[in-house]
Amino acid sequence: MNGTELLAAYKQSGSEDAFSQLVRRYTNLVYSIAKRRVSNGPLAEEVTQSVFTRLAAAAPKVRGDAELVAWLHRTTVHVAIDVWRSETRRRTREQHAAVMEPVPAESTPLWAEIAPNLDESLNQLSAADRHAVLLRFFDQKPMRDIGRILGVSEDAAKMRVSRAIDRLRTQLAGRGVTCTAVALGMVLAERSIEAAPSHLVASLRSIKLPASAGAAGIAGILSALLHTSRSKVITGVVALCVGIGVIALFRSTEASPRNDTIKPKAIDSPYVLLRPSGARVLVNRPAANLPAVETTGTVRLRLRVVDAETELGLAGAKVKAVYFYAGGVGEGHELMTDEYGNAAVPESDKPANHGMNLFVSAEGYVPKSMQFNRSDAEYTMRLDRGLTVSGTVVDEQGQSVEGVKIQVQTPAVQGNGPDSVDLQTSAVFSDSDGRWLCTFIPGVIEEIRFVLTRDDYAVTLPVVPVGKVDLRNLVLVIDRGFTVTGRVTDLEGQPIAGAAVKELNNTGYRRQSTLTYADGTFALQGLLSEYEFYRQRPNEANANGTLRIRGMAGIGEPHGVRVLVQADGFAPQTPTVQLLEPTNVVNFTLAQGNIFRGRVLDQAGNPIPDAVVRTDTDNQGLDKFKWQTRTDAEGRFEWDSAPAEPVLFWFEADGYNWLRDVPLVADGSVHEIKLAQKTTE
Numbered sequence: 001m002n003g004t005e006l007l008a009a010y011k012q013s014g015s016e017d018a019f020s021q022l023v024r025r026y027t028n029l030v031y032s033i034a035k036r037r038v039s040n041g042p043l044a045e046e047v048t049q050s051v052f053t054r055l056a057a058a059a060p061k062v063r064g065d066a067e068l069v070a071w072l073h074r075t076t077v078h079v080a081i082d083v084w085r086s087e088t089r090r091r092t093r094e095q096h097a098a099v100m101e102p103v104p105a106e107s108t109p110l111w112a113e114i115a116p117n118l119d120e121s122l123n124q125l126s127a128a129d130r131h132a133v134l135l136r137f138f139d140q141k142p143m144r145d146i147g148r149i150l151g152v153s154e155d156a157a158k159m160r161v162s163r164a165i166d167r168l169r170t171q172l173a174g175r176g177v178t179c180t181a182v183a184l185g186m187v188l189a190e191r192s193i194e195a196a197p198s199h200l201v202a203s204l205r206s207i208k209l210p211a212s213a214g215a216a217g218i219a220g221i222l223s224a225l226l227h228t229s230r231s232k233v234i235t236g237v238v239a240l241c242v243g244i245g246v247i248a249l250f251r252s253t254e255a256s257p258r259n260d261t262i263k264p265k266a267i268d269s270p271y272v273l274l275r276p277s278g279a280r281v282l283v284n285r286p287a288a289n290l291p292a293v294e295t296t297g298t299v300r301l302r303l304r305v306v307d308a309e310t311e312l313g314l315a316g317a318k319v320k321a322v323y324f325y326a327g328g329v330g331e332g333h334e335l336m337t338d339e340y341g342n343a344a345v346p347e348s349d350k351p352a353n354h355g356m357n358l359f360v361s362a363e364g365y366v367p368k369s370m371q372f373n374r375s376d377a378e379y380t381m382r383l384d385r386g387l388t389v390s391g392t393v394v395d396e397q398g399q400s401v402e403g404v405k406i407q408v409q410t411p412a413v414q415g416n417g418p419d420s421v422d423l424q425t426s427a428v429f430s431d432s433d434g435r436w437l438c439t440f441i442p443g444v445i446e447e448i449r450f451v452l453t454r455d456d457y458a459v460t461l462p463v464v465p466v467g468k469v470d471l472r473n474l475v476l477v478i479d480r481g482f483t484v485t486g487r488v489t490d491l492e493g494q495p496i497a498g499a500a501v502k503e504l505n506n507t508g509y510r511r512q513s514t515l516t517y518a519d520g521t522f523a524l525q526g527l528l529s530e531y532e533f534y535r536q537r538p539n540e541a542n543a544n545g546t547l548r549i550r551g552m553a554g555i556g557e558p559h560g561v562r563v564l565v566q567a568d569g570f571a572p573q574t575p576t577v578q579l580l581e582p583t584n585v586v587n588f589t590l591a592q593g594n595i596f597r598g599r600v601l602d603q604a605g606n607p608i609p610d611a612v613v614r615t616d617t618d619n620q621g622l623d624k625f626k627w628q629t630r631t632d633a634e635g636r637f638e639w640d641s642a643p644a645e646p647v648l649f650w651f652e653a654d655g656y657n658w659l660r661d662v663p664l665v666a667d668g669s670v671h672e673i674k675l676a677q678k679t680t681e
Helices: 003-013 014-039 043-056 065-090 092-098 109-123 127-137 143-150 152-174 182-190 198-205 215-227 232-252
Strands: 271-274 279-286 299-307 318-324 328-336 344-348 357-361 369-373 378-383 388-392 403-409 434-439 447-453 463-465 474-477 481-492 499-506 513-515 521-527 531-536 547-548 551-555 561-566 583-586 588-590 593-602 614-615 628-630 637-641 647-653 659-664 670-673
Touching: 003 014, 014 043, 014 065, 014 109, 014 127, 043 065, 065 127, 065 143, 109 127, 109 182, 127 143, 127 152, 127 182, 143 152, 152 182, 152 434, 152 474, 299 318, 299 357, 299 659, 318 344, 328 344, 357 378, 369 378, 403 434, 481 561, 499 521, 513 521, 531 614, 628 637, 647 670, 659 670
Parallel strands: 271 344, 299 378, 388 474, 474 547, 481 583, 481 588, 593 670
Antiparallel strands: 271 279, 299 344, 318 328, 318 357, 357 369, 388 434, 403 447, 447 463, 481 521, 499 513, 499 561, 531 551, 593 637, 614 628, 614 647, 647 659
16 A cells, blocks of 8 residues: 555544554654754654654544645654744753754765755655655655656656756755765765654554544554653644644534535535645535535536446546636646546636636546637537557657657547647656656547647758658657857847747747846757748668667758847847847847837726737737736836837727737827727626
8 A cells, every 4th residue: 555545444433553654664764854944863753653643533534645645744853943942041041052963974974064965955846846846855755656656757757856856956956065966866876765763663563553543542642642752842732733733624614604605416426626726625525425425616527537438437638627717827737636536627817707728638548628608518529549659759869868758739530529639738858858748648549739839949840651650669869959149238239138039939839048148148949940841851760770860951042040139128120030040049139119108098988907918929929029918007018128110909808809909109109999898788
């Protein structure tokens, strides 16, 4: 059984064996974190005992081993802070100084720098990055198990851990600890977990857990821990706090229900509602398992995700529900189906009835999406099994390339209902050896159109014919592309720092971009010249016979690349740069920006506050300048970095009809824009 299953067994039946196994599995982890925090062995033991007291008294609700390890890490840090504060208040100033003295110098100097800063830096990471680091180095899971826990492939798990280490390195650097990602990974693997003293493990395992989870049972747990304590004063304080918290918890469950709760009706399978924060709330549960649970919020849609062939529910399918409001602002909810394939999609936070976009994916299945504007209370989405495709990504010299984002263009394959195949939210990344694996390819297509993107590399579009090559050993070549370097200055020749230099195109793929340094210099890499037509390059074979699949090639005269040069307070430019050499040098001079002013009013001339004003796309589908603001209380807006040329604008506000494709010039005058109120039918 994994950690989550052991915790569930303890919560459901009070199993002493399950709790004992949890202690054996996680004592070293908790003790190591505590030791780093308090730099004192006996105090670290007190912290460890208190953490397991809390685990026994109020076991957390977690959805997997990643969340369990994260809870243990977070709780240990908090308890260590409490214990240390209690200790410093108790001791005299001389004793305080003695305890605060650092632990003996580590054999690894780098670890001596990392240890005091590690846990704070971990807490600054996103939940996904923190879970990856904790599972790999604190819970010491192999990559295969990490992938299973996180619901991704082993290769994807490696990539997640690698990226998380790099972000952790950045956090440590902000605290004065500098090292490479490789060095950080090595020292974490070697020193992040320290064996707890044998007597501590024995004392924790000897705790006699009560058969019930009542207050008397918890008191027994606390008493058992107090008898095994080295510093009874500190443990008593912590235990008393835990006991008070538990009593409060029991009392809180007896409180009257809130007015905004939903009382779910009896059904045959459970539904799960996940808040945007990731909290998991039971909406419905079969009477045979657990009583119905009330929860706050409103359910918009009860979604069931099933295997299209067997009609069996798909557990662990990822569901993204997105609502869009004025100005392109979105409200997102990320859910996961339960063991029956069910999920409850929450209603929008806005009172208005906004449309909803659903994106559904599951490992080994073809993802789908739909625009849900229906009034249906329930919907079943059927996913087809996907085709497994794998291989490596190399550069033009045949060297493997790490961190390449590999997407697949959505083919013209429609579903049987309002939902349809949609691959835009599905992607995999190449690992340190360039390897990748994806399992979501539709099995009915004749060719796979890949999209390869990576910073400083050109967007590359290889096309793979299905049935004519080995889909388990593809070698995709990503193009390096061209580079444009130069300097951005003002009219007086002074450098402009922080100016954006961006690739401009309407292909829908990632555009390369960079910022100028303090001296105004920049380097924009991974560019491709535009052509009138494109064709697929012929496949190539290495000396060993391995087939290399290249991207599209331009036909005819190259048109160069269009770039945007933009900085606050300056008028932007959109020149076309000819790519004549692998590296091309071009300098840009920006003039003072033009002032674009206006007011947004209703038909009666009253100001509309908080209206959205933004640039709009042209007839080529390109929004060159990408500027946006909101009106003030008087309906006014201003942009001091507008170009001299006419620009298309888009105006919208809640409760009004939007107005698009409005050509206006930043001539200093105040443009008045009037919006009509929406009519109710």
